[in-house]
Amino acid sequence: AQSVTQLGSHVSVSEGALVLLRCNYSSSVPPYLFWYVQYPNQGLQLLLKYTTGATLVKGINGFEAEFKKSETSFHLTKPSAHMSDAAEYFCAVSEGQAGTALIFGKGTTLSVSS
Amino acid sequence: SAVISQKPSRDICQRGTSLTIQCQVDSQVTMMFWYRQQPGQSLTLIATANQGSEATYESGFVIDKFPISRPNLTFSTLTVSNMSPEDSSIYLCSAGQGSGYEQYFGPGTRLTVT
Numbered sequence: 001a002q003s004v005t006q007l008g009s010h011v012s013v014s015e016g017a018l019v020l021l022r023c024n025y026s027s028s029v030p031p032y033l034f035w036y037v038q039y040p041n042q043g044l045q046l047l048l049k050y051t052t053g054a055t056l057v058k059g060i061n062g063f064e065a066e067f068k069k070s071e072t073s074f075h076l077t078k079p080s081a082h083m084s085d086a087a088e089y090f091c092a093v094s095e096g097q098a099g100t101a102l103i104f105g106k107g108t109t110l111s112v113s114s
Numbered sequence: 115s116a117v118i119s120q121k122p123s124r125d126i127c128q129r130g131t132s133l134t135i136q137c138q139v140d141s142q143v144t145m146m147f148w149y150r151q152q153p154g155q156s157l158t159l160i161a162t163a164n165q166g167s168e169a170t171y172e173s174g175f176v177i178d179k180f181p182i183s184r185p186n187l188t189f190s191t192l193t194v195s196n197m198s199p200e201d202s203s204i205y206l207c208s209a210g211q212g213s214g215y216e217q218y219f220g221p222g223t224r225l226t227v228t
Contacts, residue, residue: 034216043206043219043222044206046115073130099163099217104156104157105156
């Protein structure tokens with residue numbers, strides 16, 4: 001069965017600092033991996049995705065993530081945090097078949113201080 | 115990408131009543147999904163809704179409690195029946211399309227049961 005583990009339920013950084021949100025997955029087949037962001041009182045917005053090909057994927061708002069098969073990881077990074085990045089971030093995995101539902105991690109709350 | 119709207123955005127309901135949540139997609143999609151997000155928690159899949167067939171429910175969710183309709187390729191409803199305070203959650207609709215198998219989410223329906 002697939003599963004997603006997000007290490008650290010809360011991450012705090014200063015504005016301008018590196019953002020690193022950790023995600024590890026378990027899957028019996030090559031996974032498709034996603035990061036979503038949820039701002040307060042809003043739905044989920046897709047940040048980026050990995051399906052096949054290049055293992056370093058770039059998303060919106062300056063975020064990127066690297067798929068590391070040997071480490072079963074898909075960590076999310078951003079070189080310089082902005083106050084507007086404060087939100088809840090969810091890592092998700094699917095088995096890649098059309099229409100397969102996503103399995104979500106528990107989420108990481110990112111706080112950014114000035 | 116798909117744009118998804120949900121109605122109502124929020125509601126306060128009395129114990130024992132039912133609420134139907136509507137989900138509208140701006141384009142035809144094969145798969146639609148319903149998730150529950152309890153306060154401070156991650157997303158849990160309730161069911162997958164295919165057009166022209168019965169919805170597929172996840173463990174712990176039953177059709178009598180959460181009946182779902184999918185009359186066409188752009189619309190679905192979820193009913194929360196015989197509500198109790200434990201049903202207080204955010205209910206999110208999503209739709210899957212595109213070669214990357216990502217899902218796009220609606221803004222959610224915030225339900226409070228008193």
